[in-house]
Structures are given as structure tokens and as C-alpha cells.
Amino acid sequence: MELTIRKADSSDLEELMRWREVVLREVFSIPAGENMTELLAANRAYYQTALEAGEHIACFACAGEKIVGCGGVCLYREMPSPDNLSGKCGYLMNIYTLPAMRQRGVGKEIVQRLVQEAKHRGAEKIYLEASEQAYPLYRSLGFQDMKGYLKYNETSF
Numbered sequence: 001m002e003l004t005i006r007k008a009d010s011s012d013l014e015e016l017m018r019w020r021e022v023v024l025r026e027v028f029s030i031p032a033g034e035n036m037t038e039l040l041a042a043n044r045a046y047y048q049t050a051l052e053a054g055e056h057i058a059c060f061a062c063a064g065e066k067i068v069g070c071g072g073v074c075l076y077r078e079m080p081s082p083d084n085l086s087g088k089c090g091y092l093m094n095i096y097t098l099p100a101m102r103q104r105g106v107g108k109e110i111v112q113r114l115v116q117e118a119k120h121r122g123a124e125k126i127y128l129e130a131s132e133q134a135y136p137l138y139r140s141l142g143f144q145d146m147k148g149y150l151k152y153n154e155t156s157f
Contacts, residue, residue: 001063003106005113008058008070010051016058017044019070023096027131050074057117061097061106069097071110073118073126084125090118092128107137115141 008016020043024030050056055076061069072094080087092114097106118126127146130138 001104003068003109004062005059005109006062007117008051008060010048012058012060013044013047013051015060015067016047016070019060019067019096020047020094023070023094026096054121057114057121058094059110059113059117061110063101068101069095069106069110071095071107071114073114073123075118075121075123078125086122086124088122088124090115090121090123090126092118092126095128095134107134108141111138111141 017040021036021040024036024039024043025032030036047056047058051058056072056074058072059070060067061071071092074091074093076089076091077087078084078089092111095107095110095114097104097110115126128138128143130143
């Protein structure tokens with residue numbers, strides 16, 4: 001299988017939205033009939049702004065003419081620290097491969113391309129959230145667990 005990774009741009013907005021919905025439904029277990037109008041509108045606004053501003057890089061993995069996977073990296077800046085002097089970060093997101101195409105290197109190609117793009121833009125810290133199924137892939141590419149992180153849950157109050 002010949003695989004190519006192509007960068008998406010604002011002209012790919014409708015395709016990006018189709019894939020984003022697939023990812024959201026699978027990752028968050030959103031049933032096919034559940035209304036996602038507000039969530040998808042927020043994602044559309046994100047893409048429209050972030051792609052143009054260069055704050056998000058999206059790509060598609062293609063086997064021939066068929067898109068078989070996607071991914072993106074959100075680029076932003078945080079306060080500089082000893083492990084990230086520039087403060088530039090990349091957050092990998094929306095990494096997805098069609099179920100029938102998994103275990104064929106598609107996800108690996110997507111992640112490698114996005115990491116390369118983020119590093120090219122100066123990101124010194126690149127991270128992601130991962131499903132248990134994807135841990136072996138990410139670890140094989142050099143990702144390590146980030147200990148000491150907590151996520152705020154507003155419902156705790």
C-alpha cells in the first residue's frame with residue numbers, strides 16, 4: 001500500500017469536519033443519532049481561525065485517492081521552562097485511522113509528519129492524549145508518560 005500524507009488547508013474544511021465528527025463520535029462514544037450541531041459549529045470555527053493563523057496543522061493519510069486517516073497538531077506557546085526554553089508547544093490531536101486500515105503504519109506516518117511539522121515550527125514540547133490501544137505506537141515513536149499532571153473537573157465543587 002502506497003501511503004501519502006498531505007497537508008490540509010482551509011479549502012479542505014468540509015473534509016476536515018467530516019473526519020472530526022467521526023473522531024468525536026468514536027473517542028467520546030457519541031451515538032450516531034445524537035445531535036452535535038453546537039459542538040461541530042465550535043470545531044468549524046476553530047478550524048477556520050486556527051488554520052489561517054498557522055496555529056493548527058492538519059493532514060490526511062491517503063492510500064491512492066482514498067483518505068484513510070487524519071491528524072492534527074495545535075501549536076501554541078506557554079511560559080518558558082527548563083524543559084522548553086522557547087515555550088513553543090505542539091499538542092497532537094485527532095489522530096485517527098479507519099478501522100480497516102489499522103496496524104498498517106498509517107497512524108505512525110501521520111504522527112511522524114505532524115511531529116516533524118511541529119518541530120519545524122519550533123515546538124520543543126510535543127504531547128498528546130492517547131487511548132490504551134494507541135500507547136504502543138506512541139511509545140515506539142519516543143513518547144513517554146507525563147507524570148504529575150491532573151485535570152480540573154468543575155463538577156467537583
